[in-house]
Amino acid sequence: xxxxxxxxxxxxxxxxxxxxxxxxxxxxxxxxxxxxxxxxxxxxxxxxxxxxxxxxxxxxxxxxxxxxxxxxxxxxxxxxxxxxxxxxxxxxxxxxxxxxxxxxxxxxxxxxxxxxxxxxxxxxxxxxxxxxxxxxxxxxxxxxxxxxxxxxxxxxxxxxxxxxxxxxxxxxxxxxxxxxxxxxxxxxxxxxxxxxxxxxxxxxxxxxxxxxxxxxxxxxxxxxxxxxxxxxxxxxxxxxxxxxxxxxxxxxxxxxxxxxxxxxxxxxxxxxxxxxxxxxxxxxxxxxxxxxxxxxxxxxxxxxxxxxxxxxxxxxxxxxxxxxxxxxxxxxxxxxxxxxxxxxxxxxxxxxxxxxxxxxxxxxxxxxxxxxxxx
Numbered sequence: 001x002x003x004x005x006x007x008x009x010x011x012x013x014x015x016x017x018x019x020x021x022x023x024x025x026x027x028x029x030x031x032x033x034x035x036x037x038x039x040x041x042x043x044x045x046x047x048x049x050x051x052x053x054x055x056x057x058x059x060x061x062x063x064x065x066x067x068x069x070x071x072x073x074x075x076x077x078x079x080x081x082x083x084x085x086x087x088x089x090x091x092x093x094x095x096x097x098x099x100x101x102x103x104x105x106x107x108x109x110x111x112x113x114x115x116x117x118x119x120x121x122x123x124x125x126x127x128x129x130x131x132x133x134x135x136x137x138x139x140x141x142x143x144x145x146x147x148x149x150x151x152x153x154x155x156x157x158x159x160x161x162x163x164x165x166x167x168x169x170x171x172x173x174x175x176x177x178x179x180x181x182x183x184x185x186x187x188x189x190x191x192x193x194x195x196x197x198x199x200x201x202x203x204x205x206x207x208x209x210x211x212x213x214x215x216x217x218x219x220x221x222x223x224x225x226x227x228x229x230x231x232x233x234x235x236x237x238x239x240x241x242x243x244x245x246x247x248x249x250x251x252x253x254x255x256x257x258x259x260x261x262x263x264x265x266x267x268x269x270x271x272x273x274x275x276x277x278x279x280x281x282x283x284x285x286x287x288x289x290x291x292x293x294x295x296x297x298x299x300x301x302x303x304x305x306x307x308x309x310x311x312x313x314x315x316x317x318x319x320x321x322x323x324x325x326x327x328x329x330x331x332x333x334x335x336x337x338x339x340x341x342x343x344x345x346x347x348x349x350x351x352x353x354x355x356x357x358x359x360x361x362x363x364x365x366x367x368x369x370x371x372x373x374x375x
Contacts, residue, residue, distance in 0.1 A: 006207035056213035095147035100187035119215025237267035276328035
């Protein structure tokens with residue numbers, strides 16, 4: 001006799017979903033024609049399974065845990081080598097306290113999100129606060145209360161529809177945070193109400209968690225637009241080797257899960273082996289800025305042993321203060337080279353955090369790779 005019928009049915013659904021993802025996402029010729037994209041697609045699905053387990057299968061809003069979203073071995077939804085992200089499932093009917101200590105972070109923010117109807121990790125933005133807006137003790141420690149009613153000290157209103165909290169910790173360091181074993185985020189979360197320990201896991205509870213995780217798997221694969229489909233996001237260029245004017249979601253009214261304090265600019269590179277894309281511009285005065293390369297699955301290219309990203313500290317500026325960054329398949333013999341890692345096409349992604357003035361458009365020019373150093 002099957003003593004866990006609902007979980008068994010959910011597990012069968014997981015198996016069927018993985019088959020759908022194999023055929024409709026990874027092996028879909030309309031999505032990926034390059035064998036490298038397909039191989040990376042299978043790796044991506046494996047990393048999504050890891051996320052589905054940690055963010056959904058193990059989710060308990062009554063006893064939450066801040067889980068690290070990405071790492072060099074779990075890249076998803078536009079990961080960032082210069083940031084450490086945390087995620088916890090919460091409920092609008094509870095109250096929570098987040099406590100931690102700021103060390104080498106240049107920025108920390110907390111965003112409250114509703115549930116995404118399509119199963120995404122985080123839904124519409126319901127509230128946010130950053131470390132410029134609350135009190136931090138001299139030793140860097142802080143405490144932040146999340147609740148429906150206002151509380152003394154640092155407080156963020158918890159909407160009745162609150163589903164999760166995302167913590168973004170940015171580091172502007174010579175060695176990217178994800179590459180430095182000595183960089184960490186000291187943070188935790190607790191429920192303020194006096195609750196009993198969680199009961200033993202039940203068939204009903206775990207099957208529901210599994211189904212939320214399955215919805216996440218579908219949204220991050222089958223739910224993604226085809227690679228050449230136009231994007232409705234205003235910060236996305238529709239033309240290869242061209243970048244748009246950076247855009248911020250602050251006051252835009254768009255129901256997006258992105259950070260409210262950041263300007264974004266996104267485009268695609270498309271280069272033959274003997275070509276290079278040269279990006280030039282001026283960095284605005286801001287606490288943090290970086291640029292990185294993603295593959296077709298919104299995963300940062302290899303950054304442990306290759307250079308696929310540059311933050312504001314790592315960029316070598318020209319004598320006139322402008323930046324000149326080169327995307328190419330091989331080293332062109334100039335500073336600020338970003339390695340394509342064998343990808344003929346991929347995504348360029350810029351972030352500008354709390355700029356004092358609106359960032360300007362990055363100029364782009366395709367050159368023969370042999371002419372980059374002399375140009």
